[in-house]
Amino acid sequence: MTDFAQHPGDPFEIFTAAFARATEHEPFEANAMTLATVGPDGAPSARIVLLKGVDARGFVFFTNYQSRKGRELIARPRAALVLHWKQAQEQVRIEGSVEQVTDEESDAYFRTRPRDSQIGAWASMQSEPLDSRASLEARFAEVAARYEGRDVPRPPHWGGFRVVPTLIELWYGRANRLHERHLYERPSPSGPFTYRMAFP
Numbered sequence: 001m002t003d004f005a006q007h008p009g010d011p012f013e014i015f016t017a018a019f020a021r022a023t024e025h026e027p028f029e030a031n032a033m034t035l036a037t038v039g040p041d042g043a044p045s046a047r048i049v050l051l052k053g054v055d056a057r058g059f060v061f062f063t064n065y066q067s068r069k070g071r072e073l074i075a076r077p078r079a080a081l082v083l084h085w086k087q088a089q090e091q092v093r094i095e096g097s098v099e100q101v102t103d104e105e106s107d108a109y110f111r112t113r114p115r116d117s118q119i120g121a122w123a124s125m126q127s128e129p130l131d132s133r134a135s136l137e138a139r140f141a142e143v144a145a146r147y148e149g150r151d152v153p154r155p156p157h158w159g160g161f162r163v164v165p166t167l168i169e170l171w172y173g174r175a176n177r178l179h180e181r182h183l184y185e186r187p188s189p190s191g192p193f194t195y196r197m198a199f200p
Helices: 011-025 068-075 103-112 115-123 133-146
Strands: 032-038 044-050 053-055 058-064 078-085 090-100 158-172 180-185 194-198
Touching: 011 053, 011 078, 011 090, 011 158, 032 068, 044 058, 044 068, 058 068, 058 090, 058 103, 078 158, 103 158, 115 133
Parallel strands: none
Antiparallel strands: 032 044, 032 078, 053 058, 058 158, 078 090, 090 158, 158 180, 180 194
16 A cells, blocks of 8 residues: 655655556566657657656656657657556656756666667667568668677667656545545756645
8 A cells, every 4th residue: 555644755756666666566567658749730649668767857768869759859858758557556647848868878778778679779760661571670680790799889869868857746546536646846847846636
């Protein structure tokens, strides 16, 4: 049972505790989260990405900067995230501004990826039309041959984004759909959070 007495508190610390519970009990990837961006026509777009880091600065994921989400985030650096943990009946919503992480941070994470995933980052042209699966596999084989026997460097078009939150909402499922929402908001990414509770 979630300790609701933890609110109000530091939303990053509360998130970290919730994420630890989810990592232990969820049957699949607890770090899977919906990322929503905005296109040039103002229309929203959403997809699943993986949370790869969180601290007091924000929430980090990695992708191809030339993908649709990458292009949209660079052009309009705001985003929304949602993590839902069914077993725990907990959900987190995050809204905020977006910044690219440093090259050093991207390099450090890239080195932790499996070698085939490193090769895939070079071979995959995310969001671009593909004439056949065979052409993708051929690109993968070409990259694998190019770096055979040596480290695979991080592609310059691949790296991390950090969502710097202006809103963090922690949601808890309760009986009879009397759910609880604990909202932490701040007017700017560098300001202090204010707290309020809402139902359901």
